[in-house]
Amino acid sequence: MVNSIEVKDLTLNFGSVSVLKNMNIDVAEGEFVVLLGPSGCGKSTLLNCLAGLLDITDGQIWIKGKNVTWSEPSERGIGMVFQSYALYPQMTVRGNLSFGLKNAKVPQAEIDKRIARAAEILQIQPLLDRKPAALSGGQRQRVAIGRALVRDVDVFLFDEPLSNLDAKLRSELRVEIKRLHNALGNTMVYVTHDQIEALTLADRIAVMKGGVIQQLAAPLEIYNRPSNLFVAGFLGSPSMNFLKGRTVDGGRAFQFGSMKIDLAGYQGGAVLERDDAILGVRPEHIAVSTSPIAGPSIPAEVEIDEHLGADSLLWLKAEGANMSVRVPVEGRLPAGTKVHLGLDIAKASLFDAKTEQRI
Amino acid sequence: MADVSVVSSASSAAMTGPRGAKPKRAMNPRNIMLYGILIVVCVYYLLPLWVMVMTSLKGMPEVRLGNIFSPPVEITFQPWVKAWSEACTGLNCDGLSRGFWNSVMITVPSVIVSIAIASVNGYALINWKFKGSDIFFTILIFGSFIPYQIMLYPIVILLREAGIYGTLWGLIVVHTIFGMPILTLLFRNYFSSIPEELFKAARVDGAGFWGIYFRIMLPMSLPIFVVALILQVTGIWNDFLFGVVFTKPDIYPMTVQLNNIVNSVQGVKEYNVNMAATVLTGLVPLIVYFVSGKLFVRGIAAGAVKG
Structure with a gap:
């Protein structure tokens, strides 16, 4: 054609x-x-x-x-x-x-x-x-x-x-x-x-x-x-959360600050071990819970809670980095709440920080 | 019911009295200053006109009395008739009328040709940029900073070589050329205020250089054409230098003819005729201003605000 x-x-x-x-x-x-x-x-x-x-x-x-x-x-x-x-x-x-x-x-x-x-x-x-x-x-x-x-x-x-x-x-x-x-x-x-x-x-x-x-x-x-x-x-509003870290264990995990995030289920190429990597997770692909979550998760603290009408945005601090998470209206949490963030690795993106390309 | 409420609200308004800032008196110091100055300036500008018109309506004996500000005791239009059709310059004794028609024959083609060329220039310089168009424009504008007198002799030679020295067409060409820098600038700036997307849309619609000029640009540019018209009519009508240099006595424009009448040294100075002749010569620009003054201001403003 x-x-x-x-x-x-x-x-x-x-x-x-x-x-x-x-x-x-x-x-x-x-x-x-x-x-x-x-x-x-x-x-x-x-x-x-x-x-x-x-x-x-x-x-x-x-x-x-x-x-x-x-x-x-x-x-x-x-x-x-x-x-x-x-x-x-x-x-x-x-x-x-x-x-x-x-x-x-x-x-x-x-x-x-x-x-x-x-x-x-x-x-x-x-x-x-x-x-x-x-x-x-x-x-x-x-x-x-x-x-x-x-x-x-x-x-x-x-x-x-x-x-x-x-x-x-x-x-x-x-x-x-x-x-x-x-x-x-x-x-x-x-x-x-x-x-x-x-x-x-x-x-x-x-x-x-x-x-x-x-x-x-x-x-x-x-x-x-x-x-x-x-x-x-x-693309995306608010923007994707970028976590700066490095890949370890032969590419099977992502080291973010003191936390190690298991990369099992990542959809992409060979991760390998990289000193400079960025893990990108969209705000809607993060689960929030006040109790520990099974699977890859990081602890965080709620800073601001924004009400958008249909849903809510939580702005959090995790390992010194700012993050945003989209939650249903009933999932709103007051500022200062300590939470665990569960990351959906299958929907996340991993980037090489030097080439800025997706892995 | 509605009527009642209206009445009651009106009466309550009357009871509470007027509101807002206290009205200013018409005769406050500020207004006295403002209108005082305006009146003084008006008198300053109108007094010569008053003297001219009054003198032109007097007979010579009355003029000799020297009361230049007083209105005529006996009104006579003879000086006007003489200025228009009988005053002598050299061998011609048909007054200013000859110069008037010469000026018309010079002004009309000069205005039309110069505006036509300058508007296309401005349009091309903005919308059809070519390599070096900005340099071309700079040179053109630079031309307007050179005193005319420097170019007189070279132009005499150029016109002579072209075989149009001392003809109406020679003068028309000169006026067209000298009108080009300021008019091109005027049109270029006005056209630059017309959104570029309009021009692009017309190109997508298949209109060419002239199609866009005539069917898109021209209908949107009436104010600036009026401005150009006024500038050119007054400029060319009032021109003396080019008229006296590039023409010969038969086709002298009105300004030159006026000068010759007023400055003739033989016989008695006929002040009343001179005054009538001067007012006659200034009448055309005056009428142009009065008729199109509003459009003129609108055109200048449109170019300024949207540009």
């Missing part, structure tokens, strides 16, 4: 600054790929390169089996949705939707048909004759999506489309984008710094940092088996 998007050895330099480094991604037909990363990681830049809005320094971009590395944005078969909506303020919604089609000399009857269809899918029929200034943020973003929709393209590019919306609208539109993807089956590349959006929308997530893709995998794979320390720390 032909990949919808193929990026081959893409490199982009601004002067002497290297923004994207030797990037390779294949996106399958109909796949929803999310580019996730902190600001300045190059995710929006990569999207602009795909759209043809930035000239790349080296490498190739193929869309639908066609080399479009040097094609104009309008010739690439893409539709793009921007963070600031970027609706043409002097045109009505209808004018906004038809602008691209008129440029492409699409016959008027066909334009009307496509606008009617897009308006129906996005439920913006009553807004067609309004100017963007008379629309709410959510409506504007719908129109912006509609503008990509009427182009009848295979690939949709989203550049942080929900960042300008308030939390409630954001989750509504997020679901709608997912629904749209299910209904249309287009390939979508979606840039965001919001991990919830990434985890919920994506078929695959590409976590980026410093112009390099750190890991490209399905959301759960990325969440459960992060390939390096950065990915592990970036």
Whole structure:
């Protein structure tokens, strides 16, 4: 099968600054790929390169089996949705939707048909004759999506489309984008710094940092088996607990302070004995008990207890390190309580502190 | 029921009396200072205009009495008629009207051509950055710091070589070139305040250089075009130096013609005619300001706040 998007050895330099480094991604037909990363990681830049809005320094971009590395944005078969909506303020919604089609000399009857269809899918029929200034943020973003929709393209590019919306609208539109993807089956590349959006929308997530893709995998794979320390720390809120120590006993145990944690059941490569290792455990993979626990566990003391509504967060001190644990509401404990933390080693991640890679 | 409650709440409000800070009296020292200064400044600026208009409405015998601030005893429009259509400069005795039409023929094309080119310049410099575009812009701005007088002679030679020295078109070219730095700066800064994503969206929508310029940028830029229009109309209309250097008597603009009328040394100084001629010459920029003043302020403000 032909990949919808193929990026081959893409490199982009601004002067002497290297923004994207030797990037390779294949996106399958109909796949929803999310580019996730902190600001300045190059995710929006990569999207602009795909759209043809930035000239790349080296490498190739193929869309639908066609080399479009040097094609104009309008010739690439893409539709793009921007963070600031970027609706043409002097045109009505209808004018906004038809602008691209008129440029492409699409016959008027066909334009009307496509606008009617897009308006129906996005439920913006009553807004067609309004100017963007008379629309709410959510409506504007719908129109912006509609503008990509009427182009009848295979690939949709989203550049942080929900960042300008308030939390409630954001989750509504997020679901709608997912629904749209299910209904249309287009390939979508979606840039965001919001991990919830990434985890919920994506078929695959590409976590980026410093112009390099750190890991490209399905959301759960990325969440459960992060390939390096950065990915592990970036996803998840609160962040994964990192315990600094070393592996001992030929890799069968982890020495954390004075405690020795049995590594039986660890899902990963050969642990070996390493002087500098980091054990990463997510807050929800730790059991809390006031009485000693069977299996790998460490003693700790509750410092702060945060109530989140659905569940609670305990911030604890264990062997001098700060840790957070997610517990059910009824599992809340007052500050100062001495507890035992049971670690779920099968769901933990072990990193080499020097290479920062997962073992 | 509702009515009753409204009445009762109103009456209770009346009983408790007005609230908030004590109202300031209109005649407090601060206001007296403020309006006093404003009035003095207004008088300072309006007095010459008053003298000009009053003098222009008097006959010569009355002017000779020397009461320049007093209104005319006998109003006459003869000086205005003479200034417009009869005053002599050299051999021509058709007054300022010739200069007026010359100025119109100079100003209109100069304004249109310079704004058209400068707006495209500004648009290209912001949205279609090319290698060295910033250096190009710096050089352009640098040009506006060089005194015009230094460039007069070289431009005379250039125009002569191009075969348009002493023609209207020669002057139009000069005005267009000298308007370029400030206008390009103006348009560049305004266009830079238009979100870049709009430009990107238009590119994805398949609009090209001119498509984006005419269909996206232009409709959003009316205020800055008005600002440019006012700057250019007043600048070019009021220009004297280029007019006198690059044209010949037949096509002298109004300012040069005014100078020639006022400074003519033969015969009696007709102050009333001179005053009428001066007011006539200044009328066009004045009208432009009055008509578009509001848009002018809005345009400057829009560029400043959003930029």
